[in-house]
Every structure is written in C-alpha cells, then in structure tokens.
Amino acid sequence: MNKVTRITLQAVAYTLFCALIYFFSTAPAYTYLESDQAEIKLAFKHASKRVHECVKRSRKELMKLPPNMRKTNDCPRERAIVQVTIYLDGKRIADKKFVPPGLHQDATVFAYAKLPLPVGDHVLSVEMRDSARTEGYDYKKEASMSITTGQALVVGFDGVNNELTFSY
Amino acid sequence: MIRKASNSAVLAIEKGFNRVFSNELNPFYHLGSLSFYFFWIILISGIYVFIFFETNVAGAYNSVEYMTHDQWWLAGVMRSLHRYASDAVIITIFLHLWREFSRDRYRGVRWFSWFTGVPTLWMVVMLGITGYWLVWDMLAQYIAIATSELIDWIPMVPGAMVFNFLDGQVSDRFFTLMAFLHLLGLPIMLVFLLWTHVSRISQIDFYPPRALAIWTLVSLTVLSLIKPAVSHEAAQLTQSPTTLHLDWFYLNIYPLVDMLGPGLAWAISTSVTVLLMMLPWLPSRGENPRAEINLEHCNGCGQCAKDCPYGAISMQKRTDERKYDFEPRMEDSLCTACGICTGSCVSSSPFRMGRDILVSGIEMPWYGANDLREKTLKGLESLTEDTKIIVYGCVNGLDVDQVQNPATAAVVMPCAGMLPPSLVDFALKKGADGVFVTGCREGDCFHRFGNRWTDARILGTREPHLLKRTDKEKVIAFWGAKTESKELMEKVGAYRALIKEGKADE
Numbered sequence: 001m002n003k004v005t006r007i008t009l010q011a012v013a014y015t016l017f018c019a020l021i022y023f024f025s026t027a028p029a030y031t032y033l034e035s036d037q038a039e040i041k042l043a044f045k046h047a048s049k050r051v052h053e054c055v056k057r058s059r060k061e062l063m064k065l066p067p068n069m070r071k072t073n074d075c076p077r078e079r080a081i082v083q084v085t086i087y088l089d090g091k092r093i094a095d096k097k098f099v100p101p102g103l104h105q106d107a108t109v110f111a112y113a114k115l116p117l118p119v120g121d122h123v124l125s126v127e128m129r130d131s132a133r134t135e136g137y138d139y140k141k142e143a144s145m146s147i148t149t150g151q152a153l154v155v156g157f158d159g160v161n162n163e164l165t166f167s168y
Numbered sequence: 169m170i171r172k173a174s175n176s177a178v179l180a181i182e183k184g185f186n187r188v189f190s191n192e193l194n195p196f197y198h199l200g201s202l203s204f205y206f207f208w209i210i211l212i213s214g215i216y217v218f219i220f221f222e223t224n225v226a227g228a229y230n231s232v233e234y235m236t237h238d239q240w241w242l243a244g245v246m247r248s249l250h251r252y253a254s255d256a257v258i259i260t261i262f263l264h265l266w267r268e269f270s271r272d273r274y275r276g277v278r279w280f281s282w283f284t285g286v287p288t289l290w291m292v293v294m295l296g297i298t299g300y301w302l303v304w305d306m307l308a309q310y311i312a313i314a315t316s317e318l319i320d321w322i323p324m325v326p327g328a329m330v331f332n333f334l335d336g337q338v339s340d341r342f343f344t345l346m347a348f349l350h351l352l353g354l355p356i357m358l359v360f361l362l363w364t365h366v367s368r369i370s371q372i373d374f375y376p377p378r379a380l381a382i383w384t385l386v387s388l389t390v391l392s393l394i395k396p397a398v399s400h401e402a403a404q405l406t407q408s409p410t411t412l413h414l415d416w417f418y419l420n421i422y423p424l425v426d427m428l429g430p431g432l433a434w435a436i437s438t439s440v441t442v443l444l445m446m447l448p449w450l451p452s453r454g455e456n457p458r459a460e461i462n463l464e465h466c467n468g469c470g471q472c473a474k475d476c477p478y479g480a481i482s483m484q485k486r487t488d489e490r491k492y493d494f495e496p497r498m499e500d501s502l503c504t505a506c507g508i509c510t511g512s513c514v515s516s517s518p519f520r521m522g523r524d525i526l527v528s529g530i531e532m533p534w535y536g537a538n539d540l541r542e543k544t545l546k547g548l549e550s551l552t553e554d555t556k557i558i559v560y561g562c563v564n565g566l567d568v569d570q571v572q573n574p575a576t577a578a579v580v581m582p583c584a585g586m587l588p589p590s591l592v593d594f595a596l597k598k599g600a601d602g603v604f605v606t607g608c609r610e611g612d613c614f615h616r617f618g619n620r621w622t623d624a625r626i627l628g629t630r631e632p633h634l635l636k637r638t639d640k641e642k643v644i645a646f647w648g649a650k651t652e653s654k655e656l657m658e659k660v661g662a663y664r665a666l667i668k669e670g671k672a673d674e
Contacts, residue, residue, distance in 0.1 A: 001187055001188070006187075006188055006189075009188040010188055010189060010383070013185070013188065013189070013195075014383055014384070014386075014387040015387070017256070017259070017384075017387065018252075018387050018388065018390070018391040020259065021252050021255045021256060021259070021388075021391060021417075022391060022394075022395055024255070024415070024416045024417055025251065025252065025255050025395075025397075025415050025416075025417065026413035026414070026415065027413065027416075029411050029412065029413055029414075030411070030412045030413075030414045030423055031410065031411050031412075032310060032408065032409045032410060032411070032412055032426065033408055033409065033410045034410070035410060037410075038408070039408040041334060043330065043331060043334050045328065045331065110320070110328055110331075112317075112320065112330055149410060150407045150408050150409065150410045151406065151407060151408070152334075152405070152406055152407055152408045154334050156334070167334075167406075168406065
C-alpha cells in the first residue's frame with residue numbers, strides 16, 4: 001500500500017470515528033411527548049390519617065405498663081392508604097393507590113405519577129381519599145383548563161389548607 | 169465460542185488498521201492511552217469552560233449560551249471539544265472492553281483490571297450525566313427528573329428528590345451540589361478508580377503516540393467547528409419536553425426508564441453490571457503455577473523486575489549470605505506465568521556449565537530454562553536435512569507446530585519474551601543454521617511486552633542481549649496473529665531458502 005493510499009485511508013478512519021460521534025451525540029431524536037400531548041404530574045407529600053382511632057387507656061391498663069410508657073392514649077401507628085382518582089372530561093383516567101412506607105406503614109406518602117394529557121380544553125377532576133373509609137373521598141378538586149403542547153400540570157396537595165392543588 | 173468468533177473479528181479489523189496506520193500507530197493498540205488522552209482534553213476544555221460558567225440555576229443556561237454563541241470561536245469550540253471528547257472516550261472504553269474480552273485478557277490474574285474497569289465505566293457515565301445536567305436546558309431538566317425518578321425508586325432512599333423539579337424553582341443549593349459532583353466529586357473518584365484499574369500492571373502507556381494524539385485532536389476540533397455543541401431551550405419546570413436530541417453515548421438509559429419504568433431500568437442496568445463484573449469467573453481460567461525464585465542462582469541484577477509486565481516482581485534487600493545487595497520478591501497474585509522473567513534472567517543461559525540440570529534465578533516450576541535447553545537440543549537432533557532451522561514461538565501467537573519438518577524444529581513457550589538470548593547463541597552453536605522467533609503481533613503481545621523485549625534483546629538494546637559476535641543474519645523475528653498461519657509458513661519457508669542459499673554461497 002503506497003503512502004498516499006495509507007494517508008487517505010487514515011483520513012477516512014478519523015472521519016468515520018468523528019461521524020459516529022457526530023451522529024450519536026444528538027441523534028436519533030427522542031420524542032418524550034408528541035406534539036399533541038401534555039402531561040399530568042401527580043406529586044405530593046402527605047401523611048394520611050391513622051387507620052384506627054386512638055383509644056384512651058384506663059387507669060388499670062396504664063398501671064400495667066412500665067412507668068416510662070404510660071401514655072394516656074393508645075394510638076395504633078398504621079396510616080391509611082392514599083387513593084387518588086383522576087377524571088378527565090368526566091372519564092376516569094387513573095386510579096392510584098399509595099401505601100404509606102415504613103415497617104408499621106406509618107410514614108409520609110410520597111405520591112408521584114405521570115399521566116399523558118391531550119392538548120386542548122378539558123375539565124379535570126381529582127378525588128383523594130386518605131382515611132380508612134371504603135367509599136367516597138376526603139378531598140376533591142375540579143377545574144376547567146386549556147392545555148397546550150408539553151404543558152406540565154402538577155396535581156399536588158396543600159397540607160396547610162388541606163386541599164388538592166392544580167398548578168399549570 | 170462467542171469469544172473465539174469475537175477474537176477473529178478483532179484480529180481481522182486490527183490487521184486492516186495495521187496496514188493503514190502501521191502497528192505503532194494502530195489506534196486499537198492504544199485504546200487505554202487514547203481514553204486517558206481524551207480525559208486530558210476533557211479536563212483542559214472543562215477548565216476553560218468553567219471560567220465562564222455560572223454555577224447557579226439562574227445564570228447557568230445564559231453563561232453556556234454566551235460561550236456557544238458570543239464566544240463561539242474559543243469557548244464554543246472548547247464546549248464542543250468537551251462534549252465530543254467525552255463521547256469519544258465512551259467509544260474507546262467500549263472498544264477496549266470488547267478487545268480485552270475477545271483476547272481473553274480479563275480472566276485469571278487479570279480479573280482485577282476487568283473488575284475495577286466496570287465501576288470506572290459507570291463513573292464516566294455519571295460524570296457525563298451530571299455534565300448535561302449543568303447546562304440547565306430542557307434536556308437537563310428531563311435528565312434531572314428522570315434521574316430523580318430512578319433514585320426515588322430505590323426502596324431505602326426517602327423518595328423526595330423529584331419534588332425539587334416540580335412547580336417553583338430548583339434550589340441553588342441543589343444545583344451547586346450537582347456542580348460540585350461534576351467538577352470535583354466524581355472526577356476525584358474517577359481518578360481513584362482509574363488508578364485502581366491500572367494498579368496491577370507496570371509501565372503503563374498513559375499517552376498515545378504523538379501522531380495519533382495530534383490527528384485525533386485535529387479531528388475532534390474540526391468536528392467541533394462543523395457541528396458546534398448547542399443547548400436545548402432553557403429549562404422551564406411548567407413544561408415537559410417534547411423532542412429531545414439525546415447524547416446516546418451517555419443518556420441511553422433514560423428512554424428505557426420512560427418505557428419500562430425505573431424498577432425495570434434498574435434491574436436491567438444492575439444485571440448487566442453484575443454480569444460484566446462476574447465475567448472473569450464465568451468460567452474462570454485455570455492458571456499455570458507461578459514463577460519461583462531460586463536465590464542460589466540469582467545475582468540480584470533486577471532485570472526480571474524491570475521486564476515483568478504486571479509488576480509482580482520487586483527488589484528487596486538480600487536475605488541470604490551471598491555478596492549481592494538485592495534479591496527479587498514475587499507477588500504471586502500478580503504473576504500470569506508468562507515466563508518473561510526467565511527470558512530476562514542471565515542465569516537462564518544454557519551455556520552455564522557444571523550441572524546436569526540448568527536452573528534459572530527465576531522460572532516456572534512447570535517450564536524452566538532447562539526445559540527450553542532440552543527442547544532445543546531435542547529439536548535440533550530431530551532435524552535430518554542439511555539446513556537446520558529452529559523456530560521459537562509463543563502459545564498465544566502463531567501456531568509454530570505446523571512449520572515442523574525435517575529441516576525445521578519448533579519450541580513453544582508461554583510467551584516469546586521467555587526466550588533468553590543466550591539460548592539463540594546456544595542453538596546456533598549446537599548446529600542450527602538459523603533461528604526464527606515468532607509471537608503475537610507487534611504492539612499487541614498477549615503478555616504486553618514479550619515481543620517488544622525480544623526485539624530489543626536481539627537488537628542488543630536491552631539486557632540480556634545476544635553475544636556481539638553472533639551473526640544477526642541468522643536470527644529473524646516475525647510477529648503475527650494466530651489467524652496468520654499462511655504468512656508464517658511463507659516466512660519460514662523463505663527464511664529457510666535464504667539460509668540454504670547463504671550456506672551454498674559459503
């Protein structure tokens with residue numbers, strides 16, 4: 001192989017190496033959301049209600065306990081599963097359950113979920129249950145909105161005012 | 169089976185590159201040093217970019233935009249170089265990984281480099297991901313949220329990281345943490361891992377040959393000018409990204425997270441990592457017994473310690489009564505039983521008189537200097553033709569058994585570097601008309617330096633070397649891969665004819 005051919009082929013090798021980088025550094029393009037889509041992000045931290053009510057201990061029961069453990073109320077630690085149901089234009093699109101973490105199922109729930117949302121005018125309704133009840137809901141929020149491409153609608157929970165929130 | 173096919177492919181590609189680049193400049197023989205070189209480019213370009221970079225949420229994007237558009241001629245080029253050298257390093261690392269697997273250089277004693285290389289790769293990927301994060305554009309936002317989803321998924325981690333990226337602003341504190349990780353934390357860990365990765369080999373080539381380094385840098389600079397690295401739109405937490413131009417070298421895990429969820433993405437990446445790390449034991453390689461030191465035959469010259477490719481031999485103060493200052497100390501866990509130390513030991517000389525069995529200062533109990541002498545003598549005795557050629561070859565290179573005939577004898581060794589130059593003199597003295605030495609391709613010795621040391625010993629530039637009076641015309645070296653049997657047959661045949669012709673002239 002003569003020198004010119006070798007140099008040419010070396011240039012080809014360097015070009016191919018760079019071409020690999022040229023292409024895969026940005027391509028193929030990845031579509032996270034289509035142009036007619038937006039996204040609902042359900043995201044909040046919330047300590048749900050206890051499953052069992054606190055029971056007041058009698059004097060007799062208290063005396064049976066070691067002195068340092070004589071709390072007047074006996075409160076079982078387990079908290080209720082947080083259940084969130086989302087309706088879009090009257091149609092149920094999600095029903096999510098969040099089990100409180102921890103060995104005793106007593107810690108704060110970190111609720112997080114993503115749902116696709118079509119672009120356009122919608123009525124969004126969210127119901128949330130955070131107690132031991134088996135039917136109905138504890139909180140509800142509904143709003144009409146106009147959604148644009150790529151919009152991130154965050155469904156949260158305001159722990160101070162005890163209400164669901166929509167930010168978009 | 170897979171490895172054999174893979175090895176054939178590697179050898180074929182490398183053969184082509186040898187023809188185009190030469191053995192010395194073949195990039196496949198410098199993948200490790202090229203990776204180090206790319207890290208230098210990343211470091212230098214990164215330092216320049218950092219001068220203009222603002223490590224806060226509000227200023228990061230605009231500072232990167234300034235570099236890309238206003239000072240495109242230097243800061244922009246540096247930014248692009250920073251990105252493309254980072255991509256290049258992923259290519260060289262994966263080629264390095266593929267090559268070492270194919271050449272079966274990841275098992276046995278060499279497990280450590282392979283094992284530590286896997287977390288090193290992860291560290292490089294994390295460094296790349298945090299780098300993309302710092303631009304704080306829509307891609308960075310996407311990465312930040314997807315990474316948080318991955319981390320929040322881990323059961324023992326309190327799942328709250330993703331809440332940093334919902335409504336409202338990302339805190340500067342969190343952003344500074346990312347900047348710290350990318351600029352200092354992860355690079356320090358990477359340096360530590362790289363040091364660990366190469367700690368079991370000696371005489372490491374940290375820099376590729378100059379021509380390769382220059383032309384690689386030129387290529388990446390041209391690429392930076394043709395396609396400058398640009399950002400997506402500025403991050404906006406009330407928006408989700410639609411189309412993203414991912415750097416697939418680093419960010420390929422994220423579409424997987426979107427598609428399969430964080431749990432499965434973790435399962436796949438963890439399984440691949442564990443499988444890669446366990447590969448040296450699937451199955452492990454049965455190693456030959458290590459080299460042993462015979463102090464009564466050692467003069468403490470230290471050449472074996474200089475020549476060992478794995479740093480398995482070090483010199484320490486003499487422990488016996490002899491007059492020499494030093495003696496070698498063997499680290500068994502580093503020895504691959506290549507025999508290069510036997511080739512470098514002056515006591516391996518077959519001319520040593522006064523004993524029936526030749527014992528070298530350092531040799532393997534299963535194949536020592538005496539075995540080499542005996543095989544040489546036996547081989548020469550078996551030759552019946554007038555022109556006698558003896559071929560010394562290594563087990564990892566060309567198959568020398570095929571060249572045996574009434575005029576040619578073959579001696580196989582674990583590595584060509586095991587050949588003591590005095591054995592060449594010995595063979596010529598005992599009736600050989602020519603000595604043909606062969607082993608792995610130049611620049612690609614299975615045991616790193618076997619062919620390089622042998623060449624230098626024959627040329628007389630490295631101790632121990634051939635006797636000055638030895639006719640160098642009678643010694644020839646040919647380096648080639650296992651797949652080049654035809655070339656070996658031709659070379660040996662041509663060499664035999666040449667020797668025969670020379671004899672006839674005499």
